[in-house]
Amino acid sequence: MNSTDSRIRQLIVTPIAFSDPPLLNSSGVHEPLALRCVLQLVLEDGTVGLGEIPGGDDRLERLLAAGKVIVGMDVFDTTAVAAAIDATLLPTVPGSHERGWITSAVEVACLDAQGRLTGRPVSDLLGGRVRDSVPFAAYLFYKWAEHPALDGRPAIGDGWGEALDPAGIVEQARVMRQRYGFDSFKLKGGVFPPDEEIAAMKALAEAFPGSPLRLDPNTAWTVETSRYVARELVDVVEYLEDPTPTLAGMAEVAETSPMPLATNMCVIAWEHLRPAVEQNAIQVLLTDHHYWGGLRRTRELAAVCEAFGIGLSMHSNSHLGISLAAMTHVAATLPNLDHSCDTHYPWNSDDDVIVPGPLELRDGAVKVPTGPGLGVELDHDALERLHRRYLDSGLRGRDDTGYMRRFHPEYALRLPRW
Numbered sequence: 001m002n003s004t005d006s007r008i009r010q011l012i013v014t015p016i017a018f019s020d021p022p023l024l025n026s027s028g029v030h031e032p033l034a035l036r037c038v039l040q041l042v043l044e045d046g047t048v049g050l051g052e053i054p055g056g057d058d059r060l061e062r063l064l065a066a067g068k069v070i071v072g073m074d075v076f077d078t079t080a081v082a083a084a085i086d087a088t089l090l091p092t093v094p095g096s097h098e099r100g101w102i103t104s105a106v107e108v109a110c111l112d113a114q115g116r117l118t119g120r121p122v123s124d125l126l127g128g129r130v131r132d133s134v135p136f137a138a139y140l141f142y143k144w145a146e147h148p149a150l151d152g153r154p155a156i157g158d159g160w161g162e163a164l165d166p167a168g169i170v171e172q173a174r175v176m177r178q179r180y181g182f183d184s185f186k187l188k189g190g191v192f193p194p195d196e197e198i199a200a201m202k203a204l205a206e207a208f209p210g211s212p213l214r215l216d217p218n219t220a221w222t223v224e225t226s227r228y229v230a231r232e233l234v235d236v237v238e239y240l241e242d243p244t245p246t247l248a249g250m251a252e253v254a255e256t257s258p259m260p261l262a263t264n265m266c267v268i269a270w271e272h273l274r275p276a277v278e279q280n281a282i283q284v285l286l287t288d289h290h291y292w293g294g295l296r297r298t299r300e301l302a303a304v305c306e307a308f309g310i311g312l313s314m315h316s317n318s319h320l321g322i323s324l325a326a327m328t329h330v331a332a333t334l335p336n337l338d339h340s341c342d343t344h345y346p347w348n349s350d351d352d353v354i355v356p357g358p359l360e361l362r363d364g365a366v367k368v369p370t371g372p373g374l375g376v377e378l379d380h381d382a383l384e385r386l387h388r389r390y391l392d393s394g395l396r397g398r399d400d401t402g403y404m405r406r407f408h409p410e411y412a413l414r415l416p417r418w
């Protein structure tokens with residue numbers, strides 16, 4: 001291969017908006033549109049690598065800055081590419097977590113391009129698969145039946161219906177299992193008083209005996225409440241996720257918790273790992289390549305978890321297919337991934353598929369694409385449509401709390417709430 005072929009010519013970043021149902025969480029409710037940025041990394045020979053991360057003005061601006069400094073670099077030299085981006089962002093973005101989003105997005109696009117150049121799937125470039133399909137959990141949410149009418153906009157339904165009590169959650173889980181074959185279930189909690197959510201988990205355990213269950217209230221509980229919930233859910237959940245804020249709070253809960261504690265909130269950057277281990281604050285880490293710096297960094301993180309006996313799961317926000325492909329490739333290469341991964345993918349509308357083709361949730365798992373790179377192709381018409389939606393929406397960031405207040409002006413964000 002001629003090495004000049006693999007030089008980066010341009011990074012095209014496209015902000016997009018896609019439909020999201022009214023899913024409830026500890027800070028409010030999802031807005032009708034979620035934002036992402038799609039990356040197209042164009043090489044001198046015309047090869048294009050894809051990437052995707054959550055959107056918002058700050059990230060968009062940082063991606064554009066990153067795009068400028070990597071022009072002319074070799075797409076195989078991801079160490080230098082990440083270092084150049086990191087150095088550019090460091091003066092204005094001091095937190096390694098925030099820089100991780102940007103270096104990750106570009107690394108994924110580089111790996112996709114490398115795969116296309118070499119004819120190898122990204123999982124091969126990461127060292128090879130230990131599994132051919134990656135298990136995912138059904139991600140259950142309390143939700144409204146529809147986005148209520150607002151400012152002249154009519155109500156927006158979604159076909160999932162309402163889920164505001166244990167029966168609604170069990171029904172949602174049944175539909176998730178029927179459509180996608182999920183075996184594990186995660187409930188996004190922190191929405192209703194803890195006893196109601198305990199009842200929902202017990203109802204799930206009764207409806208799906210033997211299925212691994214998790215509850216994630218996104219730090220809605222005090223240490224004392226977390227300990228109470230943990231006692232109530234002994235032998236019901238495989239882990240409790242982020243019951244309470246801060247590492248110190250988690251460590252206090254962990255002292256008496258009969259089940260492991262998991263996080264994607266208090267350990268989100270490399271500098272959090274040492275104190276987490278020292279305080280035995282977490283027993284499972286939900287990794288997320290989008291903010292841990294990329295797919296290779298995720299493998300390094302998995303090795304750290306292995307060294308310290310920390311279990312491994314995977315976090316998800318609302319996302320589209322490029323992210324699902326990247327999550328699937330890296331998850332396929334992690335020997336110590338011992339829990340099924342989270343994904344919001346089933347909540348997406350069929351109109352928002354930007355990479356039609358091989359990605360399919362079946363039997364609760366996604367088969368690892370075997371084509372070159374991520375193994376997915378961008379539908380440019382769909383991308384253009386979602387970009388238009390972004391432009392027309394005027395939405396420039398995520399605000400679950402503000403959106404909740406449009407309907408319940410008295411709503412206040414309180415973490416912990418109970």
Ligand SMILES: O=C([O-])[C@@H](O)[C@@H](O)[C@H](O)[C@@H](O)C(=O)[O-]
Pocket residue numbers: 023024025188216218264315316317318342
């Ligand atoms: O989308 C949501 O409402 C979730 O709460 C998301 O924001 C979290 O990042 C995530 O799913 C989690 O596991 O904490």
Ligand SMILES: [Mg+2]
Pocket residue numbers: 216218241242263264265315
């Ligand atoms: Mg979580």
